[in-house]
Amino acid sequence: MSKLASLAVAALLACTVTPVAGRQLTYSWPTNVGLLNPHLYAPNQMFAQASVYEPLVRYRDDGTIEPWLATAWTISRDGRTYDFALRPGVTFSDGTPFDAAAVKANFDAILANRSRHAWLDLTRQIDRTEIVGPLAFRLVLKAAHDPTLRELSLPRPFRFVSPAAMGEGGTTAGGIRAPVGTGPWRLVETRLGVSDTFAANPTYWGAKPAFERLVVKVIPDPNTRAIALQTGEVDLVYGAAGQIPSEAFLRLRDQTPAFSAAVSRPLATRVLALNSARFPTDDRAVRLAINRAVDKDTLVRTVLDGIEPRADFLFAPTIPDADAGLTPHGFDRAAAERLLDEAGWVRGRDGVRAKAGRPLGLELDFVGTNAQQKAIAEVIQADLARVGITVRLVGEEESAILSRQKDGRFGLIFGETWGPPYDPASFVSAMRAPSHADYQAQAGLPDKPAIDAAITAALAATDPDERRRLCAKVLTALHEAAVYLPISHAVAIEVHRPTITGVGFGATLNEIPFAAMRPAAGGAGR
Structure with missing residues (x-):
């Protein structure tokens, strides 16, 4: 843990700071935060859901799980029954008690x-829930499920809204009446296309936020966001690299003491999924050649300005259970050429390879408004052209790209692993769900059923050595099949003005520790 992150966690857990009247922290995001239903997904924004709603247990950046709304828990010897002791004296921001009845509701x-959450294996494994006492809750599973506690810590869906705020048909059919949680913030105003305003929760059971208000301004364009930071319109830029252009981040980082900036440790992996069920990437030689033909070191240096480190595997070897002892495919243009030659892909006069009269061409799909994805796609297009593969770039709205990921209409398509605490268990679990690009990319593999069976067994394994062996089996099969082109390890960045202190990185990419941030001594309030 970095020194800044350590200070942030300490401030959140141990210090109570009285809000300064009139003080607000101003942040920005590309869209409004949504209705903030804790049990649903887009357009609800995860960082905002995590600011309002809390979990039973919380994931720490050292990979351990700590008590949160549950102060303690026990697990039965067969790994099926979890008994939670709930924190006393906690209320939702509307005054409703947080108790076992609220947890069960x-x-x-x-x-x-359940079907909406099928990507998360825990939802399929839950057999029943029980109220054991006013502050005692029991979760019973159908079978042992190793990532249970990590999945309970996620920003969604296992977080808690006041039962009084639930709709008549539950939180899905009936929606919610208002976003009422137990967290340090509560949403008080939404102005569509302009901003969302949160107020500090005066009844919060933990350390109170030092700011009275958190205003999240809607700024879709990264360049405009960088200007807003420079002019003082916002105090803070925080999130995945790309929140502002990398060159703007590097420039602001050098402007000390006007700005403070930092980069987190690697949190996820930026990848391209290669469709094994669609021509021409149904040919393993083509997938291997793509992996050997892309000069990732140059791409990382020129497009990502060196902010994100190169990735060689689906997960960084530092991720628990993810070090399978694999050898990187590595950049080797001559080797890519040989692979294609030996597989019968012959260059024509125009330099494009073909086989049985079919040219070696494919589509690379990306979010059209994402300048970073577009720049990466252009580099890959040029690299693959050098070995005789033509690439047509297709930039579309994010919703269209998500549709392609779900139904397999892609040759190459951008994606990311989800970072801790999802990686690796929750991420590989979702590979078995047809609604994900990972499933579609693997659908043409002859050993796809064996891969899915190994994933299922790994999730149920109670012996750590057996779980690691099964994870290695899955990761080795995917690596040898070359259904992913890892690009870089995604990081979080933060840049803030000197008017605030206590800025550190959270344990995950999707939770921002606003409550740990404080006005700087002598800083002007807004």
Whole structure:
């Protein structure tokens, strides 16, 4: 953990700071935060859901799980039954008590929409829930499920809204009446296309936020966001690299003491999924050649300005259970040429390879408004052209790209692993769901059923050595099949003005520790 992150966690857990009247922290995001239903997904923004709603247990950046709304828990010897002791004296921001009845009501609402959450294996493994006492809750699974606690810590769906705020048909069919959680912030105003305003929760059980208000301004364009930071319109830029252009980040980082800036440790992996069920990437030689033909070191240096480190595997070897001892495919243009030659892909006069009269061409799909994805796509297009592969770039709206990921209409398509605490267990679990690009990319592999069976066994393994062996089996099969082109390890960046202190990185990419941030001594309030 970095020194800044350590200070942030300490401030959140141990210090109570009295809000300074009139002080607000101003942040920005590309869209409004949504209705903030804790049990649903887009357009609800995860950082905002995590600011309002809390989990039973919380993931720490050292990979351990700590008590949160549950102060303690026990697990049965067969790994099926979890008994949670709930924190006393906690209320939702509307005054409703947080107790075992409220926890069960939320679990019931989530499980009523079980199919929507099928990507998360825990929702399929839950057999029943029980109220054991006023502050005692029991979760019973159908079978042992190793990532249970990590999945309970996620920003969604296992977080808690006041039962009084649930709709008549539950949180899915009936929606919610208002976003009422137990967290340090509560949403008080939304201005579509302009901003969302949160107020500090005066009844929060933990350390109170030092700011009275958190204003999240809607700024879709990264360049405009960088200008807003420079002019003082916002105090803070925080999130995945790309929140502002990398060159703007590097420039602001050098402007000390006007700005402070930092880069997190690697949190996820930026990848391209290669469709094994669609021509021409149904040919393993083509997938391997793509992996050997892309000069990732140059790409990282020129497009990502060196902010994100190169990735060689689906997960960084530092991720628990993800070090399978694999050898990187590595950049080797001559080797890519040989692979294609030996597989019968012959260059024509125009330099484009073909086989049985079919040219070696494919589509690379990306979010059209994402300048970083577009720049990466252009580099890959040029690299693959050098070995005789033509690439047509297709930039579309994010919703269209998501549709392609779900139904397999892609040759190459951008994606990312989800970072801790999802990686690796929750991420590989979702590979078995047809609604994900990972499933579609693997659908043409002859050993796809064996891969899915190994994933299922790994999730149920109670012996750590057996779990690691099964994870290695899955990761080795995917690596040898070359259904992913890892590009770089995604990081979080932060740049803030000197008017605030206590800025550090959270344990995950999707939770921002606003409550740990404080006005700087002598800083002007807004």
